[in-house]
Ligand SMILES: Nc1ncnc2c1ncn2[C@@H]1O[C@H](COP(=O)(O)OP(=O)(O)O)[C@@H](O)[C@H]1O
Ligand SMILES: CC(=O)OP(=O)(O)O
């Protein structure tokens with residue numbers, strides 16, 4: 001790495017989307033951001049925003065983008081058009097969000113063939129995510145074989161969980177033979193948001209206990225004691241826990257035997273049912289909280305039911321993690337729903353005054369992109385909205401790793 005190489009391109013490849021940011025770690029500024037949506041459909045869309053130079057501004061491309069490889073090539077073209085192409089000598093690394101790192105990857109890791117093989121081995125436990133992450137890494141490596149590709153794992157932050165939280169109460173030999181345990185996901189977000197929450201309170205992360213509610217399309221809760229994760233709602237895979245856009249979250253595992261024995265469904269059919277046809281979409285046909293709120297305002301009962309089930313589960317996790325932590329300093333809402341849906345935040349903490357939780361409804365309704373407190377001034381527990389920034393966190397970790405390596 002040359003001394004002038006201070007830029008990091010971050011790729012967050014999801015099952016049907018790629019979010020990306022080009023950052024300059026010299027000052028943490030963003031040079032370009034974008035999103036490729038609906039990959040594999042006829043109506044794919046690439047939204048690219050250059051934040052610097054003559055071509056600064058937003059551009060959009062629509063039309064079919066067949067797969068993640070095509071998506072990344074389109075992203076590379078957009079960056080080149082701004083003079084920010086992948087051939088730039090200023091690029092120090094490409095950082096990749098990798099969802100499942102198993103127990104092995106507890107730190108950001110420079111990807112080589114052996115690392116890639118291990119990420120591939122974990123595909124069965126992150127079938128919606130790891131394949132896209134792998135394609136992202138392979139495509140980026142083909143475009144810039146000389147650059148370090150750094151994987152930052154969703155599971156890493158959760159590796160501090162005590163055995164009592166990570167272990168499922170099933171036969172120990174079977175669990176160990178198949179590495180079945182709670183891994184947890186969205187860790188980069190939980191780490192970033194819990195730290196930012198401490199900062200908002202004017203305290204050191206070591207002195208603060210936080211419940212983080214990451215409510216995006218995928219959703220998870222975590223209990224963070226003094227900066228370390230002690231429990232989280234996702235498990236072996238990102239299916240467990242909260243009600244999500246298309247995933248069921250917690251169910252009685254016997255539902256799966258029942259569907260096999262009584263409804264004659266195959267394992268793959270049940271997998272699709274629970275991962276893609278459940279959650280909000282299964283309950284009411286929509287997975288977007290904006291649409292659900294709109295339907296509720298029109299008196300739609302299915303949308304109301306979906307909302308109520310979503311909130312009930314969320315409340316249960318707030319209560320559970322309150323008990324796990326014993327003392328809670330703050331609850332932080334983050335990601336698409338957590339940052340934007342005031343009615344979700346209001347309903348999730350309603351009736352929890354005895355736990356020291358109360359919102360200031362004017363603050364809760366205010367729109368802002370900044371981290372902020374929304375609790376009533378006399379409430380014992382702070383309630384915060386903290387925009388997550390997985391890309392910045394991935395860039396920081398990737399840059400730190402390659403900078404340290406270059407000093408060796
Ligand atoms: N203004 C808004 N009001 C309510 N919900 C919103 C709003 N904007 C986004 N969302 C919700 O956020 C979700 C996407 O969250 P995001 O964190 O971007 O998810 P992911 O990273 O999993 O794709 C959408 O599906 C939608 O439900
Ligand atoms: C792990 C996970 O659920 O990620 P996402 O929310 O991006 O789907």
Ligand SMILES: [Mg+2]
Pocket residue numbers: 216217335
């Ligand atoms: Mg997300």
